[in-house]
Amino acid sequence: MQVNIPNFNETRILVAGDIMVNSYDAEPVLEAAANVALNLACLGGQVSLFGITGDDEFAQGLDDKLSSTDVICHFIHNKLVSTLSNSFNLNSNPLGGTEEKHRPFTEIDKAKMLAMIEANIGQHHLVLLSDYDLGTLSDAQPVIALAHDNDIPVIVHTKSNKLSNFRGASVIVLTIDQLRNIFTETCNENELVIRAKELLTQYELNALLIYRTGQGVTLIRTNEEELHIPTITPEIFDDNGVDDALLATLACSIAAGASLVQASALANIAMDIVLAKKGAATLSEVEIAQALQSGKDCGSGIVTTEQLKTLIRQAKQLDQKVIFTKGSFDILESADASYLAKIAKLGQRLVVAVSDDESVKRIRGAGRPINHLYRRMALIAKLDCVDWVISYNEDNLQDLIANVLPDLLVEHQDINLEDVVGAESVIANGGEVQVIDFEEEPTSEIINTVRLGD
Structure with missing residues (x-):
């Protein structure tokens, strides 16, 4: 399978979900939807980010960092939550321990965030939901309904096994372990594909993209045979942020008009690139282009x-x-x-x-x-x-x-x-x-x- 990179620079992507910052020796590290947005911007996409943050210095620092990459931040600041997901230094000594003082996102009213999304969604080519199961997207159906009303595809990456919350999405991205955990009985790979196709019908999905860190991706569609796209480089230097890079590349590709097969192949290449980097790394369109210049078939x-x-x-x-x-x-x-x-x-x-x-x-x-x-x-x-x-x-x-x-x-x-x-x-x-x-x-x-x- 030969793959070409579409024009990412013209894509407009709406990202909504859990927004977090982690801190290592007081150096903020973006996580969840924030890191997805950063990856999209690094690829050349035009990004709008929606979510709830704390009313704290970390939220302001996050806004400043993302704005410097031209991400448009639509944050709802709430004093009852914390932007900081887990503050610790390199020796793993707690710095703040503030998490227990704040309420979970599930208890925060999302009406204002939904109104902001409704006012802006029509300007975008694609909606991307980044769910770390913290509660920002505890009810994702209104956002998906808005996307359907505007004929916009929806890509979901979730850490939750509750797929019913994302009924009607275009594509849900899961790890292979997540897929296995959805089913109570042990399944071999062929059985997993059969059961996964049942999920597509059950939750009205177009596709599932299953990824194995360092072992490629599998695209599962209702009326098509499963497509396995192998990895080229199995050595993992650091898997931090690999899912965000994969998700961003998939979203940019689909928003730019690539087929789901082509987008999945490009996302797999992105995963390989980021696995060879240290930390929650981003990647650029140039790096993907260089990987494609090897002339290697993307199905190999x-x-x-x-x-x-x-x-x-x-x-x-x-x-x-x-x-x-x-x-x-x-x-x-x-x-x-x-x-x-x-x-x-x-x-x-x-x-x-x-x-x-x-x-x-x-x-x-x-x-x-x-x-x-x-x-x-x-x-x-x-x-x-x-x-x-x-x-x-x-x-x-x-x-x-x-x-x-x-x-x-x-x-x-x-x-x-x-x-x-x-x-x-x-x-x-x-x-x-x-x-x-x-x-x-x-x-x-x-x-x-x-x-x-x-």
Whole structure:
């Protein structure tokens, strides 16, 4: 899937929800709807922010900071609440402890906020509701009704499992754990998709976007097969603010006219970018553009077994031949890249299974792997010839191959066809198995050369 960035600069987005500031050594950090608004502004969107704050210095500082990025703040200041969500220094020593002195947002009258939204909503392309389950959006139906009256889409990000409060929204964004917690019984991934589609009907939603921090997103729509968009970089430096960046990119994209599929792909890229940053980071349109310049298909990346099964099934429906190979790739050499590029030409989709750290240590010995699993997977995922990357343990490799059933299983070791792990399952399913000669310098020799050089 190739993705283009729409023009974010012309978008006008109304944000409403819980507005909070956190404080580290007295340096304010924006949270919830405030951080979403900041992310939207950094992407180039024109933003109006509605919510309730305390009548305190933190509210004024928040207004000043957001106004400097051209966010139009429509705050209702109330002395009965606090803008500060949790004040502490880097040593986790309480500074204020003011939270118990203030009333929850659920007890505050929202009529004035709703009136302000009604007076301004028609000027916007999209409504974004950021709900941290603190009470500002304890009754979101009037806002959603106003959006419907003005034919404006509504995106919701909620920390609550009470989806009935957001009935009629266009898209609700949830974590995978939230989705699981909505259902009382344990579900595998395929069952989750079925149950999620029932939620769409039950709450009159157009779509759910499910995200897994560091593991991509899944778009679920009523009359469409689920769409898994994998991640490219699974290493997480800091996940603070990742949901706000994802939400802002999704909203800007839809407001600018992108399809839901394209917007979800761009949101997934944004999540990858922010995960590599420290703190509640924002991102820019330039950073997304740079990520897209790699030329990598946005449907490629690191996947789970259930996701891979779905992706392979979809590829076969398009008459795309799927190749599967494996390896440890502890030190990625030019020969490895050449080998993968060579076998990728045998079909249209290439799956690379990367052995986990336990398997590498068991086979290669102490001191291995040099690079841990997620780093090895990330490097493989960035190769243009590779579509999907999955991890495996030597003990379950047979089960993995039997589960996903590629069209062509390729082994690069000097081995008889009948001894290739998974060969029997692939052949029984009508597939092929090939053993390809692969000339490489043993990784152990490379490592020893480096150590001798030291």
